[in-house]
Amino acid sequence: MKKLIDWIDQRTGMQGLLHEVLFERIPGGARWRYVWGSTLSFCFLVQILTGVVLWMAYSPSANSAWESVYYIQHEMTGGWFLRGLHHFVAQAMHVLLVLHLLQVIIDGAYKAPREVNYWFGVVLLMLTLGLGLTGYLLPWDQKGFGATKVATSLIGIVPLVGPSLQKLVVGGSDYGHHTLTRFFALHAGVLPGLMIAAIAAHVALFRKHGITAKQPYRKPEANFWPDQVLMDGVACLAVLASVVYLTVRHHGAELHAPADPTQPFNAARPEWYFLFLFEFLKLDFLTQWFGHQGELVGAIVIPGVVMGILAGMPFIGGWRLGHRFNLGFLGVVLVGAVLLTVKSLRSDAANPGFQAAVIQAQTDADRMVTLIQANGGIPRDGAVALLNQDPATVGPRLFAQHCASCHRYGGHDGLGVVSAEAPSAPDLRGFGSAVWLRGLLNPEQITNGFYYGGTKFRTGKMARYVQEKLPALKAKDPAAMASMIEAVVAEADLPANRAGLAARTPQIEAGRVHVSTTFGCTDCHAFRKADEDATAPTLTGWGSRAWMVRLISDPTHADFYGKRNDRMPSYLKDGRLSEREIGLIVDWIREDTAPGAWLKPVGVSK
Amino acid sequence: MDATQDSGAQPRRRFLAEAAAGAVGACCVGVPLASGLVAWLDPLSKASGSGDWIQVASLSSVPTDGTPVRVTVVTGKSDAWTRDAAVPVGVVYLRRTAPAQVVALHSVCPHAGCFVDYQTDRRAFFCPCHDSTFAVDGSINDPRSPSPRPMDTLTVEVRGEAVWLRFQNFRSGIPAKVALT
Numbered sequence: 001m002k003k004l005i006d007w008i009d010q011r012t013g014m015q016g017l018l019h020e021v022l023f024e025r026i027p028g029g030a031r032w033r034y035v036w037g038s039t040l041s042f043c044f045l046v047q048i049l050t051g052v053v054l055w056m057a058y059s060p061s062a063n064s065a066w067e068s069v070y071y072i073q074h075e076m077t078g079g080w081f082l083r084g085l086h087h088f089v090a091q092a093m094h095v096l097l098v099l100h101l102l103q104v105i106i107d108g109a110y111k112a113p114r115e116v117n118y119w120f121g122v123v124l125l126m127l128t129l130g131l132g133l134t135g136y137l138l139p140w141d142q143k144g145f146g147a148t149k150v151a152t153s154l155i156g157i158v159p160l161v162g163p164s165l166q167k168l169v170v171g172g173s174d175y176g177h178h179t180l181t182r183f184f185a186l187h188a189g190v191l192p193g194l195m196i197a198a199i200a201a202h203v204a205l206f207r208k209h210g211i212t213a214k215q216p217y218r219k220p221e222a223n224f225w226p227d228q229v230l231m232d233g234v235a236c237l238a239v240l241a242s243v244v245y246l247t248v249r250h251h252g253a254e255l256h257a258p259a260d261p262t263q264p265f266n267a268a269r270p271e272w273y274f275l276f277l278f279e280f281l282k283l284d285f286l287t288q289w290f291g292h293q294g295e296l297v298g299a300i301v302i303p304g305v306v307m308g309i310l311a312g313m314p315f316i317g318g319w320r321l322g323h324r325f326n327l328g329f330l331g332v333v334l335v336g337a338v339l340l341t342v343k344s345l346r347s348d349a350a351n352p353g354f355q356a357a358v359i360q361a362q363t364d365a366d367r368m369v370t371l372i373q374a375n376g377g378i379p380r381d382g383a384v385a386l387l388n389q390d391p392a393t394v395g396p397r398l399f400a401q402h403c404a405s406c407h408r409y410g411g412h413d414g415l416g417v418v419s420a421e422a423p424s425a426p427d428l429r430g431f432g433s434a435v436w437l438r439g440l441l442n443p444e445q446i447t448n449g450f451y452y453g454g455t456k457f458r459t460g461k462m463a464r465y466v467q468e469k470l471p472a473l474k475a476k477d478p479a480a481m482a483s484m485i486e487a488v489v490a491e492a493d494l495p496a497n498r499a500g501l502a503a504r505t506p507q508i509e510a511g512r513v514h515v516s517t518t519f520g521c522t523d524c525h526a527f528r529k530a531d532e533d534a535t536a537p538t539l540t541g542w543g544s545r546a547w548m549v550r551l552i553s554d555p556t557h558a559d560f561y562g563k564r565n566d567r568m569p570s571y572l573k574d575g576r577l578s579e580r581e582i583g584l585i586v587d588w589i590r591e592d593t594a595p596g597a598w599l600k601p602v603g604v605s606k
Numbered sequence: 607m608d609a610t611q612d613s614g615a616q617p618r619r620r621f622l623a624e625a626a627a628g629a630v631g632a633c634c635v636g637v638p639l640a641s642g643l644v645a646w647l648d649p650l651s652k653a654s655g656s657g658d659w660i661q662v663a664s665l666s667s668v669p670t671d672g673t674p675v676r677v678t679v680v681t682g683k684s685d686a687w688t689r690d691a692a693v694p695v696g697v698v699y700l701r702r703t704a705p706a707q708v709v710a711l712h713s714v715c716p717h718a719g720c721f722v723d724y725q726t727d728r729r730a731f732f733c734p735c736h737d738s739t740f741a742v743d744g745s746i747n748d749p750r751s752p753s754p755r756p757m758d759t760l761t762v763e764v765r766g767e768a769v770w771l772r773f774q775n776f777r778s779g780i781p782a783k784v785a786l787t
């Protein structure tokens with residue numbers, strides 16, 4: 001063994017190198033405050049290890065990036081853990097960088113003769129920020145896409161070269177395949193390469209100048225090995241333990257639904273360590289002082305000046321009171337960043353629109369997984385195409401966009417946003433169900449806004465019938481009332497109502513008779529046969545898919561409101577919605593959204 | 607000539623050797639570097655290909671009371687190696703200003719490119735990123751909005767029952783409305 005080591009040493013000088021590494025002198029002995037640099041190197045190593053394996057499963061293109069990350073997260077053995085490590089170590093690095101920078105400035109380790117080494121540190125800081133920024137886009141999910149769009153459009157405001165630079169970064173005028181290939185080449189190639197070079201220079205210069213020992217010395221001078229190595233090791237272990245804890249707790253990194261630029265995304269935020277910059281752009285003074293140039297100042301000039309001062313600190317530190325200035329400046333920047341971050345988090349927490357969007361994003365992400373699993377995989381068109389066929393996802397979006405200016409769904413707009421305005425048309429949650437119908441036929445409920453909202457029908461014939469005639473009829477024969485409701489609800493054929501249908505058939509059949517006899521509904525409505533004189537919407541097929549699609553397509557049709565239609569647009573006739581879109585809204589309202597009802601898995605023979 | 611003589615004794619020869627070494631080196635590094643650079647700069651030579659007339663909606667689908675509707679603009683588009691006959695390229699808000707007159711507002715925020723949302727109950731546009739707000743006609747209605755300009759309008763033409771527009775994207779963050787090329 002000894003011979004082998006000697007043989008290698010003679011040809012490589014390995015032992016000398018090792019000796020130099022381990023027996024670096026530390027005046028004043030090992031201390032915890034020196035561990036930050038080592039923890040950062042450790043993190044970078046973890047990022048390379050996890051990153052390379054992620055790379056082996058990642059596919060950068062607009063219709064495969066999200067899909068491949070989905071596969072890592074949900075299908076690969078240990079994939080979520082690997083991704084989680086990469087995600088949380090990236091976050092840890094930003095915290096550690098700040099601690100490292102603080103230690104360097106406080107201890108005065110940035111001053112001559114270590115200026116160049118300090119600049120390598122600043123470069124490493126920027127490279128890490130760059131890796132965080134480029135990495136955030138790679139999953140191509142809603143949040144990464146939205147946040148990166150903001151970042152790249154800020155590049156465009158740089159005077160003169162901005163637009164060209166933006167085009168080069170984005171890989172064209174618009175986001176697409178080449179945005180991902182370029183970001184990925186930066187993320188996994190260029191930036192880590194530069195980082196390795198900068199770390200090598202940083203460490204070499206550190207060795208050359210030795211450690212800046214903190215005065216007063218507490219212990220006699222010691223070697224790097226073993227005390228400092230042990231402390232560094234313990235610190236790295238602590239970082240690892242925190243990261244593993246976060247990874248397990250969050251089951252890896254979050255993966256939102258795939259990016260869809262046609263959908264508003266009201267929860268677009270950058271990663272938390274960029275949040276202060278994001279919030280900074282909201283500050284009033286930018287527009288008040290700099291007017292139209294506010295954004296240039298806020299996004300480019302001020303951050304540029306701060307970075308400039310940071311880089312200039314070795315010089316400033318040489319002046320009288322310079323060190324104090326540096327300390328104060330760094331303190332102000334850090335406290336400011338923390339305050340802005342807190343402000344941003346608090347304003348989002350107090351913003352119902354943001355909160356609804358976060359919940360919606362989570363719902364979409366979960367739904368996406370359900371659909372992919374029901375389909376046995378992602379179709380070649382990609383995940384967004386699958387999501388866009390889903391009534392549970394698209395239905396409420398279309399409802400919010402086209403219907404919620406008058407209707408409500410359980411009090412909100414379908415996507416959870418509650419309007420301050422009173423609805424002017426019925427709340428459609430549960431439409432076609434017995435509960436919904438019983439409420440409509442309840443004299444106390446019919447005019448409460450849930451049913452007729454602010455339409456003229458609120459004081460119309462139906463409302464009067466329910467209030468004046470129906471209570472007596474119901475009191476006389478409650479069983480007839482119950483079977484009448486069963487009969488009408490049976491028309492809707494809601495999926496939720498299909499169980500036990502056979503057992504209710506006699507009641508339904510009796511109810512059908514009551515509709516026209518006992519209750520006289522057919523005085524105004526048609527029911528199960530043509531009725532030329534009907535003046536109210538037909539009850540034949542009431543609440544069924546076909547009935548609802550027809551009604552939404554054209555409420556002015558004689559089978560529905562005819563000439564007495566109150567403001568409801570003819571969605572199909574006017575070209576506002578396609579028949580497919582109307583069907584998606586209807587399926588969602590009817591809660592007919594089980595993937596089995598519309599998904600036809602490819603190549604699965606049953 | 608003495609073969610062992612230091613070439614430094616002959617300044618002219620030495621200069622030639624230095625120049626040649628420099629040229630050979632520059633060539634060896636320069637050719638691959640330039641070949642990479644040229645390909646890397648490729649996006650600059652590609653136009654966005656936007657600005658064509660696209661039919662986006664029927665006139666009757668735009669409410670007569672002036673409420674904006676959100677419409678996805680669908681047209682043929684190339685993305686590097688992919689060509690689609692019909693894909694969404696953007697989203698606009700259409701608003702009727704006269705019986706046969708429609709205005710189109712781009713949904714991308716002129717501040718930093720987020721998706722501007724129309725809020726029915728406030729009857730105003732709102733950008734969820736840095737809280738820019740715009741009136742229904744797209745003008746800035748709160749002086750604290752960080753957006754440097756109103757929402758961008760697009761050229762619209764009503765042809766019979768159909769609404770057509772020329773779809774373009776614009777640079778964000780600057781006071782002037784400049785189309786991205």
Ligand code: HEM
Nearest residue numbers: 047048051052054055058087090131135136138188192253
């Ligand atoms: C300091 C170094 C690095 C940092 C700070 C960093 C940061 C990030 C971040 C924030 C993400 C997004 C993950 C998410 O939250 O979804 C990411 C993704 C990714 N990174 Fe890195 N990264 C680093 C180094 C590397 C290296 C060296 C490689 C490859 C050699 C790599 C490969 C990847 C890949 C393939 C993804 C996409 C997979 C995913 O999003 O889960 N990274 N990185």
Ligand code: FES
Nearest residue numbers: 715717718733736
């Ligand atoms: S992107 Fe709209 S306000 Fe900033």
